[in-house]
Amino acid sequence: MDSVHFLLFLAVSAFTVKVSLQGAEQHRLYHDLMSNYNPLVRPVGNDSQSLTVHFGLTLRQIMDVDEKNQVLTTNIWLQLYWDDFYLQWNSSDYPGVPNVRFPDNLIWKPDILLYNSADERFDATFHTNILVNSSGTCSYLPPGIFKSTCYIDVRWFPFDVQRCDLKFGSWTYGGWSLDLKMVEADITGYIANGEWDLVGVPGRKDERFYDCCEEPYPDVTFTVVMRRRTLYYGLNLLIPCVLISTLALLVFLLPADSGEKISLGITVLLSLTVFMLLVAEIMPATSDSVPLIAQYFATTMVIVGLSVIATVIVLQYHHHDPNGAKMPKWTRVILLNWCAWFLRMKRPGEERVRSACHNKAPRNSLTSMELNASTSQSNNGNLLCVGVRGLDSLHYSTVATSAESGVLCGQLVGRAGEEDILLPAGQGSSAGCLEPEMAKILDEIDIFKLIGQDLDK
Known part of the structure; x- marks a missing residue:
């Protein structure tokens, strides 16, 4: 039992000594690295040498697309990697300390900004610590909520596909002092948006020349391609x-x-x-x-x-x-x-034709009506011309009937005001013949004529 307690005591003591030694080594390393370090100096061995910065991003979420103000709001984690010449050490001299972390204001870091920012603060990143390895490689991964300007093409709304650029670059360093290398965008941890589907985030590197300077100014542009969900x-x-x-x-x-x-x-x-x-x-x-x-x-x-x-x-x-x-x-x-x-419509009576048979007899009176039926000579006796003349001597004459149908055939001509009302005569069919109902009507008119004559007497 005593031996077990003794072994346990040795293990705890060894762990405590190791932790205390690591803390001491870390403290000594910080002191040695920062003793002659200046965060304002570009960390290169030769001032004529260009410092290469690898730049990429991780798109976490498309938070909002403001079509009215043409602003894209995204949640992005930036990725910046570079080598600091003054932050290198031998791992054997500082055992148990493979890397250290520095606040971003204590060591040099590239001034990479979003050129087309629409944020009031312009720099919307959260300043995190910078991880430094023994080889001098610095890793800076600041997250941020970025608001960028984006031209919204609404021609095909709501079946539109939008392309919004995120242009990053150094604000003060040119290409001869700081060179940017693009790292492909990471969308593996993307959180889906309810209104937009993410198509992709392609990137490209550009170099621009300005009138003020001879050196090029590199920038890295990532294009957020998204398709609107139309449901x-x-x-x-x-x-x-x-x-x-x-x-x-x-x-x-x-x-x-x-x-x-x-x-x-x-x-x-x-x-x-x-x-x-x-x-x-x-x-x-x-x-x-x-x-x-x-x-x-x-x-x-x-x-x-x-x-x-x-x-x-x-x-x-x-x-x-x-x-x-x-x-x-x-x-x-x-x-x-x-x-x-x-509209493929037919007016009532559109098939009626005007007859050449007109009754030229004068009207006798407005209180009587005369129906004069005569056979038209121009249609071989198949036209019944009924002229509205007067009511003093109302009579009509029966003309030829259809031998096949047995109904009265002809053309009825009536005068209403100054126009003639014509009914077409059938040619070998009963479509143009007067039906039995019309014959009954004419019989009733004859009866009314006789009654009118009796009343006049």
């Missing part, structure tokens, strides 16, 4: 708009006497206006490109507006006094000819 906008914007647009067709199905044709058209027009205002609140106020959905709304509103105008014209003619002025010739041509042909 939300399809259910809440597109489908209701299409359904409301189809309601405009119902305006022409309502009867004119219902009194709701204008109300329905105005309601559809106002509903489309509300949806267009919702789209205008989302889209940026730019004239570079007009969203496709805005063009659809505008076109639909124009069509609905024209349907309301057409409804007003239809109601005006529907409630027009028939005893008033005659229909203008241009209106007759447009509505009764062109529109009827386009």
Whole structure:
């Protein structure tokens, strides 16, 4: 039992001595490294030598895309690696100390900034410690919430794909003093966004020359390519708009006497206006490109507006006094000819033809009517001409009937005002023949004539 306690005591003592020795070695290493170190001096062995900085990033999340202000907000971890000539040591001289950590304000670090930053502070990174290895390799991984300017192309909204650039570079060092090497972006730990799907984050290195200096200024640009998810906008914007647009067709199905044709058209027009205002609140106020959905709304509103105008014209003619002025010739041509042909509609009595048989007999009186039936010589006796002349001596004559159908054939000519009313004669069929009902009507008219003659006597 005593031997077990003794071994346990030796193990604890050895661990305590090791920790204390490591703490002492670390303290000595910090003192030796920082004794003659200047964080303002570029850490290279030769001042004419360019310091290479490897730069990359890890995209964690797309937090927001503000289309109105054209600002992209992302959660990014930066990755900066470089070699510090003055922060090297021999691992054997400091046992148990493979690396050390320095606050970022105690040693030199590259002044890499986001050029197209939209943040008020401009530098939105959280300043973390810098990890330094015995070989002098420095690793700086600051996280941050970056707000960057991004041109939002809303032409194909909501089926659009946006490309937002994140341009990083040194603010004061040129290419002869600091050279940037791009590291591929890491998206393995990306957190999905509810509105946008991440397509990729390709990167490239560019060098720009300015008028002030001869040396190039390198920069690394990462492009965040994202595609909008259309389910939300399809259910809440597109489908209701299409359904409301189809309601405009119902305006022409309502009867004119219902009194709701204008109300329905105005309601559809106002509903489309509300949806267009919702789209205008989302889209940026730019004239570079007009969203496709805005063009659809505008076109639909124009069509609905024209349907309301057409409804007003239809109601005006529907409630027009028939005893008033005659229909203008241009209106007759447009509505009764062109529109009827386009809509594949036939006017009542369109197949009727004007007969050459006109009764030139003078009218006797306004209190009597005469139906004069005569056989037209121009149609081989198949036209029944009934002239409206007067009612003093009402009579009619029966003409040739169809041998096949046994009904009265001919052409009925009536005078209403100054126009003749003509019925076509059938040629070998009963379509143009007077049916038995018409013969009964003529018999009744004959009876009325006889009664009128008796009353006159």
